[in-house]
Amino acid sequence: MVILMFTIGIAAGALSSLFIWKYLAxxxxxxxxxPIIVSTMLKWEMATVSVLFGxxxxxxxxxxxxNRANAEYWQSLYLTKILQxxxxxxxxxKEQAEKANLAKTEFLSxxxxxxxxxxxxxxxxxxxLATDPDTPPRSQQAENLEHIMVASKHLLTLVNQVLDLAKVESGHLDLTIKPTNIGAIVNDCLSLVDTLAKQKT
Structure with a gap:
């Protein structure tokens, strides 16, 4: 009986290393x-029935x-491979997105x-043209030149904001808080569309 229990213990211990190979286990x-079961059956006695059943x-x-350990092992390997x-x-x-973002920033700049x-x-x-003392512009010309100035400054501001966007993405933008003349901004916006509005009226 001691030899039997010893053999069973060895079998259980060895199985922990062999479960990777299902059919080998x-x-x-x-x-x-x-062999133990056959040997026990050949020595059939009432006392051996419980041993045989066990x-x-x-x-x-x-x-x-x-079988369960084998399935879990190979499933974990499969999931690990997918995760990798x-x-x-x-x-x-991520690397491609960073390269694309860098290219976009360089292009904008x-x-x-x-x-x-x-x-x-x-x-x-x-x-x-607006300040030429030799050929000063007439009233309408001066107004048109003023519109050109305002529109050009507005466009230059937009271009500078694009540059600021590139600075934001690179983390080098410095913000400055200062008073703003809302009325002047509104007048500049109106002057940008004033000529087009007059043409359509």
């Missing part, structure tokens, strides 16, 4: 338990446990600088 259990029940229990693939895909997507140069030229020539 099953073969091992059959090789350990079947051996068969324990072998069935170990088979079920081995998803992690790799997320890292690649470059285009904004390219736009500011001709806008500053327009503002400069408009100021020269």
């Amino acid at each position: 099953q073969m091992y259990l059959y090789m350990v338990f079947l 051996l068969i029940s324990y072998m069935a229990f170990l088979l079920v446990q081995a 693939q998803q992690t790799t895909e997320l890292i690649n997507a 470059s285009m904004s600088h390219e736009l500011r140069t001709p806008l500053n030229a327009i503002l400069g020539f408009t100021q020269l």
Whole structure:
């Protein structure tokens, strides 16, 4: 009986290492338990019935446990592989998004600088025309030049805001709080659409 219990203990311990290979674990259990079961059946006695029933029940229990452990092991490997693939895909997507964002920021910065140069030229020539002492503009011309000045400054402000957007994305934007003349802003907006409004009336 001691040898029997010792053998069963070894079988249960070895199964913890063999469950990875399902059929190998099953073969091992059959090789350990079947000779003992057959030997017990050949020595049929009333006292051995409970031992025989216990051996068969324990072998069935170990088979079920081995199959369950095997299924859980391979499922965990499968889930781990999927998780690694998803992690790799997320890292690649993050890197691509960062590259695209950097390219967008560089494009905005470059285009904004390219736009500011001709806008500053327009503002400069408009100021020269408006303040030329040799050929001062007439009343209507002065008003038109003022509209050009306001529109150019407004467009330059928009371009500067695009540059500010690039600074926000790079984390280098400095905010300044100062008083604002709302009336002047409204008048500038009205002057931008005044000419178009007059053309449609």
